[in-house]
Amino acid sequence: MLNTLLPILLFAALGLAVLGALRRVAMWRRGRASKVDLIGGLLAMPKRYMVDLHHVVARDKYIANTHVATAGGAVASAVLAILVHGFGLHNRFLGYALLLMTAVMFVGAIFVYLRRRNPPARLSKGPWMRLPKSLLAFSASFFLLTLPVAGILPENFGGWLLAVILGIGVLWGVSELFFGMTWGGPMKHAFAGALHLAWHRRAERFGGGRSTGLKPLDLNDPTAPLGVEKPEDFTWNQLLGFDACVQCGKCEAACPAFAAGQPLNPKKLIQDMVVGLAGGTDAKFAGSPYPGKPVGEHSGDPHQPIVNGLVDAETLWSCTTCRACVEECPMMIEHVDAIVDMRRHLTLEKARPRTRAPKSSKT
Ligand code: SF4
Ligand code: SF4
Secondary structure, eight states, X not given: OHHHHHHHHHHHHHHHHHHHHHHHHHHXXXXXXXXXXXXXXXXXXHHIIIIIIHHHHTTSHHHHHHHHHHHHHHXXXXXXXXXXXXXXXXXXXXXXXXXXXXXXXXXXXXXXXXXXXXXXXXXXXXXXXXXXXXXXXXHHHHHHHHTTTTTSSOTTTTHHHHHHHHHXXXXXXXXXXXXXXXXXXXXXXXXXXXXHHHTOTTGGGTTSOOOOSOOOOOTTOTTSOSSOSSGGGSBHHHHHHHHTOOOOOHHHHHOHHHHTTOSOOHHHHHHHHHHHHHOEESTTOOSOOSTTOOTTSOEEOTTSOSBTTTBOHHHHHTOOOOOHHHHHOTTOOOHHHXXXXXXXXXXXXXXXXXXXXXXXXXX
């Protein structure tokens, strides 16, 4: 029975993932135009991921090794699962390859689980807490389902009860990994993160380059806004970059303003931009709030002004533009560009420069 259901399940999940991808791309395209090398960026993306991104991730050896096993195992397992269980290529060699990759992914997922048992304060909770279980469900289910393909166990081993359990495991794992990647949830970072690396607005950062200067305003284009008032005023690849955030909180831990109790947390700021991109409130944010500002009181959408809706002006003015958040971010997100863009709107369009230092919640 599972052999009949598996292809339907896998291709239905893939179809939903494609629909979700189209929806996400439409959301990013609400932003302003930005010139990027679309094909060149896609071709450069694997190297940017393997070298530049992992250069930052490798500062935390535990999570770097865990990520190699989990992400590498997941990508290889997904491709092999589609070949073996989707297209029905019941070849012993493919079966052993899938067994190996699901085993690697399972080991990686155990380490993700251990990290999440007592997570540091900088990590977001909420849906991120279910991710290790979803990864375990995916890898364990496909491992067991593939044993007959490799000739290790007979077809229909274990009876109907095991078949039902494995079916639930596959449904859970495939939901998280396939259509969760484009519809929302922790795996969204895999899709948005890969494209963010491909179409990064500071491509000169890759290959060991530095790019820290402020981006000039385009004064030749009379239609270009002076700074950013609404989420749709960001360029499309800035919106894409916000969507790539994994809520690891490395930026939060590095931020001097957050440490000083100023009403700024760069992780929350990026998540607020994601709320602005999709529309909604910040009530579901499961991390540390801006110091002194409770979660759940801000909301926005792509067409609404950000300041006093999603974010207060004092949050933007709390930033020292030190770029510690940018340096620490494993997804290479550009917090400072976003903050400066919003400040430019306040000063150049609203004549609202910073007048006094924001209050610290620690004084
Ligand atoms: S640039 Fe701003 S948000 Fe980033 S770490 Fe420095 S003070 Fe914090
Ligand atoms: S912005 Fe970067 S460093 Fe901050 S939580 Fe997101 S991924 Fe982590």
